[in-house]
Amino acid sequence: MTAVLERTLSYSSSIPRAHVHRAAICEVFLTDIICESYPRFRLGVQLPRVHSYYSDHNIVVRQYDPLLLLETFRQASILISHRHVDAPLDAKFVFNAGALEVVDLDAVRVGPAPAAGVLDATITAEKRRGADIVGITLAMTLALDGSAAATMSMTIQWMPGDAWDRLRQKGRAPLQLDPARPHPLHERVEPREVARHSFDNVVLSRIGVDGDTVRSQVLVDQAHPGLFDHPLDHVPGALIFEAMRQTALVAAHELFGLSPRMLVLVGCDAVFESFGELELPTDCAAVAEAEICARQVVLSVTLAQEGRQIAHGRVTLQRVSASTAALDRIVR
Template identity: 50%
Template structure:
């Protein structure tokens, strides 16, 4: 009797950066892809131990791989599968519709002396069709690090030809009273954030580097029991804007969701970002975030009997662009503090 072992994933080289929509090789985290039987895939992952964005954390989080780095691996996997195995051309533009990440094990995220190699398994569980052609996929994915399950993600993406993308974007911007997009566009007078960068000490948000802070001034709406926070978008950020885009990328919005949740945990419950661990997070992207409009994160505590959860609605001029959620647990027993009775700060 003979047996056939499945081929092993390679961690020797990175996949071509074009296949995961990155400009910098340092922002590519996948090494190989194998289709065992369509629609089942295995993908090699290599995580950097030191990175100016993903490694910029304080407290215990500095000793683990960043959950948003895992999100980026999942995102790159979805695009790699689409190009390699769904025959999506490089003349297509991609849309991130929805994604939910759950951390399975903090221990699996611990940075060790060994290389940050992992294996990501992915299954296409649904296909979106138009005139018999696949224009989107839904994926269920699981990432293992050091042989242990680290995180899972459900994700939906779709794509369209670039000429169609251009028409959709131009029509959408005109409906908002905006001119056609041009490279380097910035918030218009009267539509800009209320505050400049540097409003928060990075340590309050679990960071050390000012440039990695993406939220600004906070205004509390006591009647609605929430916080309203400016979102700051730096188009020159080397990781969040690896290449020019005509809209706010999902990476920026996910970071805004995380930092808004951390700030709400600090302001409302007296919790230090040093002691918080992400258990799960996700977002539904409902419309494009425009680079020349002011973005606001509205944070509301969510019911979570085992930790601290927050809903984060991201809006521009009152219109939602994404609905986010994030849940933490804590390494300490927090001291709950009284909420202000009203006013702004």
């Protein structure tokens, strides 16, 4: 009888950066991929314990940033598309929708050693054009050191470069893009208002409160090494998710008097309706949906450019208990 050895995931190096559309090797968080039996996959993950963007949080617990987990899920979707769904390496990708949930806050705590991550992914739907697959929907779960940490559903699609160019030209044609409206980077809000240490990682300015709605202007800093790892011709999804989170934090403080330092993101979903143009100001608005059991605040968030809605979604923030904060200080 011949024994069949099951391949194990490798954590010895990152996968090629081109396979997840990153320019910097340090921004690649996947180490390996195994196709168990199509459409099921397992991926190796190693998250940075210190990062200039993802670790820059002025909160009372030390954890892996949920948006770092989201970026890892995004990279997994791209890698699966290239390696196992025949998406060409030069294809242009569109992020249609995504929903992230942190299922265990203890599992996302940063420990004394790099966490061994295993990401399980299943393709649950395919978008076809004729005989070709041009998009997929994925259900994914990330476990860190054996404990389920987060889940995400994500829908993406891709197209050839010439089709992308036609799509972008058609979308941009009716817009008034010239002259470009400058982004007031010098008007960033104070980092503590969005639970950050560094001004460089603040993406909001011009906060306003109108009844139960908190509004902000989103700052697009194309020199930011994390949010703009490589040149883009549109506002990236990573910046939109960060703007949603920061606006939600400001809204939780303005509407409920909650300290941003005592809030962690445990859920975030978004539907991307159209491209955000770099030349236009981007406005974000947050409205409280509900306060659940005095522990969570749920906010509906929309982003628009000069009256044209480009994305909408929901952010769920959870309060950190005093005992959890005290325990984290002891552990550190």
